[in-house]
Amino acid sequence: MSGDSSPYRNLVLKEVGDGVLLLTLNRPQAANALDRQMATELASVFARLRAEPEAWRCVVLTGAGERAFCAGADLKERETLAGPDAEAQYLAIAGAIRAVLESPVPVIAAVNGAAYAGGLEIVLSCDFAYAADTARLALTEVAIGIMPGGGGTQLLSRIAGEPRAKEIILTGRPFSATEAQAWGIVNRVCPGGQVVAEAIETARRIASNPRLSVSQARHAIHAGLQMDLGSGLQLERDAYQRLLTSAGRKEGLAAFKEKRPPRFEG
Template sequence: MNNRSGHDDVVRSERRGAVAILRINRPEARNALNAAVFAALNGHLAELRTDDSVRAIVLAGASGVFCAGADITAFDALRADPLIGQRRASGGTLWADLENFPKPVIAAVEGLALGGGLELVLACDTSIVGQGARLGLPEVKLGVIPGGGGTQRLIRALGKPRAMALLLSGDLVTGTEAATLGLVGKVVDDDEVVEQAIALAQRISANSPLAVALAKDAALAAQTGSIAAGLEHEKRNFVYSLASDDSHEGQAAFVAKRSPNFTGR
């Protein structure tokens, strides 16, 4: 494993072909989020956004833990300046950047994904989760509420009744329970989480990067507007993809029974 971008070691980066793996690396704090982690993640994402050799990203945690949430030791500093606190509590634009990132982002969840950790999972496109993982938004037990989009994205993921039960109780669920609820993409054996996430990212990376980006863009539109607006958005993206070089290459490869050579154009 290396840290290709030179960012602080609190987030480690490695490559597996066209897949970039980012690992939150604060094992002494169960990979809790602090200002350094936010800055490092933002820095890596900014670089990966323009790196055409990267077609998908896996977000994981070091030492068998995804992320235990916000670093509680930083709360006093946040209270000292409510405006600074508001910005830092949400990691600036990190959650929105993850959700709207032009390339697919897959969360590989081992161990704990609590508070801000679960909010990271919710902001990713999908997730691979270990059976024994523990997920939840326990902020109300600490006298605060989620600040990284948890109240909004949990409702969209689960619907009001199930989301409210978790949000207001602060209860945790296992990876298996999370999959049953529809909170995560797929549940696997605990020791297979990262490799399964990378395998999914590699399958995605074999597709047209332009088509993948346009499909993600159109799907996200379903969350923000009417069905009519979403269908119009999808139609525009379909027409754009149809005129692309990747579209011609994909069809030619299919007819010739060969693997396509997609360029993202």
């Protein structure tokens, strides 16, 4: 995969160095809302990441402009759809969010502005998120007679707990980046204009570590949370043992012995 954004109409892909991809939702005139085209393109990017596992080590996902990260599904497009077409739009958006969740490499959300409905579900599907101090977040679906359908009910309850998820989803009330941090939805609140830079800095640090170590640790954390503690601990031991003979471990030990920075490859 290259940094060329030409295959995409509603996304911008930019190589920012050190194995980090900056992926920008690029419909600022529509608050970066997800129409079928953008959803299809977003799923395509993560399909390419799976097909080319050596291309990138970490992704930073953000929105164009300062107003919005993503306003959710494009309701103007939805108003023009009926029957199978409306179902196709929903499936495309849900599939794109699932593609983010199942990314083969870590994904950091840089929430530069409003993240509503499906936009917040994208954030929840990332490994973790940073938010601008001006960002607002919400799952507003109940206010228009539906409910979160891109993982919101499941992901938010796992991240913030069942009572908080019920309050957020059943009221549809927007909340601040500071509240989101207190509830565990975002890891860091950044001064305006710095959220992407801070996310990229963290992504570069992740990307500097051995790919296999990052992959195994990430898998153990995520998969282990779906298990009882005993099974999770066994999963961790199995993952650890896979790393004992890895090139990354050998280089890390050699660098420590020789008192030099490690040079991880592959």
